[in-house]
Amino acid sequence: xxxxxxxxxxxxxxxxxxxxxxxxxxxxxxxxxxxxxxxxxxxxxxxxxxxxxxxxxxxxxxxxxxxxxxxxxxxxxxxxxxxxxxxxxxxxxxxxxxxxxxxxxxxxxxxxxxxxxxxxxxxxxxxxxxxxxxxxxxxxxxxxxxxxxxxxxxxxxxxxxxxxxxxxxxxxxxxxxxxxxxxxxxxxxxxxxxxxxxxxxxxxxxxxxxxxxxxxxxxxxxxxxxxxxxxxxxxxxxxxxxxxxxxxxxxxxxxxxxxxxxxxxxxxxxxxxxxxxxxxxxxxxxxxxxxxxxxxxxxxxxxxxxxxxxxxxxxxxxxxxxxxxxxxxxxxxxxxxxxxxxxxxxxxxxxxxxxxxxxxxxxxxxxxxxxxxxxxxxxxxxxxxxxxxxxxxxxxxxxxxxxxxxxxxxxxxxxxxxxxxxxxxxxxxxxxxxxxxxxxxxxxxxxxxxxxxxxxxxxxxxxxxxxxxxxxxxxxxxxxxxxxxxxxxxxxxxxxxxxxxxxxxxxxxxxxxxxxxxxxxxxxxxxxxxxxxxxxxxxxxxxxxxxxxxxxxxxxxxxxxxxxxxxxxxxxxxxxxxxxxxxxxxxxxxxxxxxxxxxxxxxxxxxxxxxxxxxxxxxxxxxxxxxxxxxxxxxxxxxxxxxxxxxxxxxxxxxxxxxxxxxxxxxxxxxxxxxxxxxxxxxxxxxxxxxxxxxxxxxxxxxxxxxxxxxxxxxxxxxxxx
Numbered sequence: 001x002x003x004x005x006x007x008x009x010x011x012x013x014x015x016x017x018x019x020x021x022x023x024x025x026x027x028x029x030x031x032x033x034x035x036x037x038x039x040x041x042x043x044x045x046x047x048x049x050x051x052x053x054x055x056x057x058x059x060x061x062x063x064x065x066x067x068x069x070x071x072x073x074x075x076x077x078x079x080x081x082x083x084x085x086x087x088x089x090x091x092x093x094x095x096x097x098x099x100x101x102x103x104x105x106x107x108x109x110x111x112x113x114x115x116x117x118x119x120x121x122x123x124x125x126x127x128x129x130x131x132x133x134x135x136x137x138x139x140x141x142x143x144x145x146x147x148x149x150x151x152x153x154x155x156x157x158x159x160x161x162x163x164x165x166x167x168x169x170x171x172x173x174x175x176x177x178x179x180x181x182x183x184x185x186x187x188x189x190x191x192x193x194x195x196x197x198x199x200x201x202x203x204x205x206x207x208x209x210x211x212x213x214x215x216x217x218x219x220x221x222x223x224x225x226x227x228x229x230x231x232x233x234x235x236x237x238x239x240x241x242x243x244x245x246x247x248x249x250x251x252x253x254x255x256x257x258x259x260x261x262x263x264x265x266x267x268x269x270x271x272x273x274x275x276x277x278x279x280x281x282x283x284x285x286x287x288x289x290x291x292x293x294x295x296x297x298x299x300x301x302x303x304x305x306x307x308x309x310x311x312x313x314x315x316x317x318x319x320x321x322x323x324x325x326x327x328x329x330x331x332x333x334x335x336x337x338x339x340x341x342x343x344x345x346x347x348x349x350x351x352x353x354x355x356x357x358x359x360x361x362x363x364x365x366x367x368x369x370x371x372x373x374x375x376x377x378x379x380x381x382x383x384x385x386x387x388x389x390x391x392x393x394x395x396x397x398x399x400x401x402x403x404x405x406x407x408x409x410x411x412x413x414x415x416x417x418x419x420x421x422x423x424x425x426x427x428x429x430x431x432x433x434x435x436x437x438x439x440x441x442x443x444x445x446x447x448x449x450x451x452x453x454x455x456x457x458x459x460x461x462x463x464x465x466x467x468x469x470x471x472x473x474x475x476x477x478x479x480x481x482x483x484x485x486x487x488x489x490x491x492x493x494x495x496x497x498x499x500x501x502x503x504x505x506x507x508x509x510x511x512x513x514x515x516x517x518x519x520x521x522x523x524x525x526x527x528x529x530x531x532x533x534x535x536x537x538x539x540x541x542x543x544x545x546x547x548x549x550x551x552x553x554x555x556x557x558x559x560x561x562x563x564x565x566x567x568x569x570x571x572x573x574x575x576x577x578x579x580x581x582x583x584x585x586x587x588x589x590x591x592x593x594x595x596x597x598x599x600x601x602x603x604x605x606x607x608x609x610x611x612x613x614x615x616x617x618x619x620x621x622x623x624x625x626x627x628x629x630x631x632x633x634x635x636x637x638x639x640x641x642x643x644x645x646x647x648x649x650x651x652x653x654x655x656x657x658x659x660x661x662x663x664x665x666x667x668x669x670x671x672x673x674x675x676x677x678x679x680x681x682x683x684x685x686x687x688x689x690x691x692x693x694x695x696x697x698x699x700x701x702x703x704x705x706x707x708x709x710x711x712x713x714x715x716x717x718x719x720x721x722x
Contacts, residue, residue, distance in 0.1 A: 029068040051715075085258035090251045158249050165660045172655050173350055175639055176647040177433070277342045278305030278424040278458040280326060284335035287325040296325055298335065303458065303474065305424075308450065310469035311462045313478035319462045320349075322478065323427045326460075342424035342458075347431040349462075350652070351414030353405065358386065359394040362416045372420065379447035380416040381439055385409055407434040407644075412443070419447055425458045433464070444468050549627035563619050567682065570612035575686040577605045617675065624671040631666055635659060 027049070053063055069075065083093050095102065280303040287296040296318060303309055311319055324330050325337070327344060353361055363373065377383055377394075386393045398405055398413075405413070415431045428448065432440045447453045448461060450471050461468075469475055553559040580602050639659070647655075691698050 026065045026068045028065070090255045090258065094251075158246075158253065161660075161664070164663070165656065168659055169652075169656050171636065172639065172647075172652050172659075175642070176350075176644075176652070179642070179644045179647065276305050277340050279303065279338075279340050279342070280425065280458070281338040282335065283337075285325070285332065285337045286334040287321070287330040288333050289321075289330055294333065295321055295330065301476065303460070305458055306456050307458060307473040308448070308471060309458075309460045310472035310475045311460060311478065312464070312466060312469065312475065317478040319478050320429055323429060323460070323462075326425075326427065339425070343421075344425050344427060345418045345421040345423035346427045347415050347418035347429065349430045349433055351407075351410040351431070351434075353398055353410050353413060356397065357395045358389075358398055358413065361398065361413055362394075362420055364417055364420075366421060372422070375453055376416045376419045379419060379443065379453045380412045381442055381446075382412055382416060385412075408436055408439065411435050412439075415443070415447070419453060423457070426454055426460070428459065428461045428463075430462045430464065440465065549631065550623060551627075552630035553623040553626045559619065559623055563616060563623060566612055566616040566619065567678065570609055570616060571682045571686050573605050573609040573612065574683075575690050577602060577609065578690065580605065620675055620678075621671055624674065625667075628663075628666045628670070632663055635663070 027047070050063060050065075079097050080093065280301070282299045282301040285296075285299045286294055287299075289295055311322070313319055321330065323346065325332075326339070327346065359373075362376065377386065389396045411431060411434045415428075418426065418428070418431070432443060435443065445452060448459055448468075449455070461472075463469070550560045551557050555562075584602060639655070688698075688702065
């Protein structure tokens with residue numbers, strides 16, 4: 001039977017078409033190919049329609065254009081596929097592929113030279129006006145602290161971020177299980193928050209050395225140079241160094257991944273064993289995830305072909321790691337493991353469903369066998385569910401954009417996917433944990449049991465429902481990686497009673513999920529409860545969130561008030577020092593000498609300003625760090641107390657991505673951006689006030705400019721948030 005011809009018909013086409021996101025062609029690509037190319041790019045005409053739409057209403061994914069062909073990942077992937085990553089470094093490959101773009105960026109050197117020439121030209125003009133000599137020497141000192149310690153620091157940040165995402169992923173998975181089993185009270189007592197405070201220290205200092213007395217032309221030239229290099233040195237240089245170090249760490253990690261050797265190959269012990277597929281033998285086998293820490297110590301296990309092996313233990317006893325070792329996903333440190341060239345099929349405890357039809361989710365990339373497919377549906381009790389889907393049956397779209405499925409239905413579809421594969425060894429990691437108890441018995445009898453669909457296959461079953469282990473040919477009890485007991489089925493009643501297991505009565509309650517065998521009780525919600533991630537309810541952050549962020553420090557609101565007290569005097573001292581310097585220069589021009597006491601006052605004011613700025617910066621980052629840690633605790637607490645509907649209506653990948661991304665923004669981007677914004681705002685206000693005191697006519701000019709700025713800010717602010 002032709003698989004594609006059978007699967008794709010008018011109904012499935014219409015369903016697929018209705019769920020696909022349609023995008024307009026790339027306006028940027030059109031602008032670049034137009035005869036008026038530079039006009040469109042200079043005026044940003046290609047993005048203006050999107051900006052206007054975003055100002056009038058909430059933007060959705062449909063409002064965005066398709067990516068230009070040059071920016072698609074497929075084109076970039078083809079450029080990288082021609083390299084042998086065993087012998088080629090990622091940095092070398094990037095240079096070879098993007099050498100043209102890197103060469104073009106080198107043209108910025110001429111731009112920087114032109115900017116540096118402007119103060120020198122202005123200096124000559126000042127000299128002509130003041131009738132001073134033009135001979136002088138300028139010194140430029142560019143100290144950039146580029147140490148290995150900072151590189152290791154970013155490497156540690158990347159490792160901690162990976163660990164945080166891994167822990168958060170495990171937490172999201174376990175929260176769902178806790179909610180289904182009604183273990184909130186027990187888990188709350190054992191919930192521990194670990195706070196890792198990351199202290200960022202950035203030190204850079206530059207000195208301007210001049211042995212001559214201060215003159216107007218030199219002061220004006222120095223201030224002009226500082227104006228040119230202030231933003232690049234204080235902001236972009238540090239960002240460039242940080243991004244360069246992050247790139248170095250990322251390239252090192254990617255290189256290590258690309259050059260990683262394959263996991264151990266599972267070789268047959270001998271010719272006789274190879275002919276007996278389905279047999280698994282471990283002889284003093286030791287496994288590790290990273291070749292350093294022993295995760296599964298010496299194991300001696302012999303599993304016969306066609307047997308049913310039950311695996312039981314307490315939670316966290318590395319049962320899943322045992323499956324990973326059999327599948328070759330762990331490093332074999334010592335000993336031997338033989339699977340005799342057998343093929344595997346694996347069903348995880350957490351089912352995963354992708355956006356496609358029910359049938360495609362089951363057969364995956366396997367050839368379509370109608371008889372086996374019908375047997376699998378019958379074994380997993382899916383016939384009643386397919387009948388309730390209407391005429392589309394198993395051609396109905398499911399997933400984020402399809403209909404809503406319950407947790408039990410997702411688990412049975414995932415189990416059906418594993419059963420459909422014609423393998424020699426089947427690994428089941430408690431796949432029926434979220435299935436109703438009335439359904440579990442029939443699924444076990446029709447698929448996993450001694451008279452089920454897989455009766456002649458080797459089956460390894462992890463389960464906490466110990467009543468189904470009575471039919472096992474062998475029972476393994478794990479205790480933190482150690483196989484403490486290896487029992488035959490006839491010793492089940494005698495030995496298993498002494499093994500502390502989770503009571504099966506604490507498993508899924510029948511009232512939690514509906515009995516999907518009864519068509520009258522089966523309810524399929526054709527409108528998915530999977531929420532649209534792009535939906536936006538509010539375009540601003542509630543002020544209560546800002547208040548919560550700044551009130552979680554060690555002294556509550558007093559620390560924030562003290563921070564304001566430090567910032568305002570520092571800015572006032574900065575502006576007074578500038579006024580004092582202007583007075584000092586005027587006296588120098590008039591009298592030909594400078595007042596030592598005035599210069600001393602100017603020095604002390606700058607030292608005080610430096611101390612206040614340093615203390616306020618430390619206090620600011622300490623306050624925001626405490627606030628972000630409190631927000632993280634609140635987020636984890638909200639995930640723990642979320643309803644089961646929240647986990648059903650939001651894919652776990654989306655939860656993990658949103659939580660990790662938001663935490664990165666709050667921990668790393670928000671403090672630095674907020675601190676720079678406060679400094680820029682205060683410096684701008686101070687400059688305007690000083691200029692206004694000297695020349696009050698500046699205020700009538702600034703008022704219309706301020707109104708234009710406010711209008712543009714309100715217009716662009718909506719787009720930036722969306």
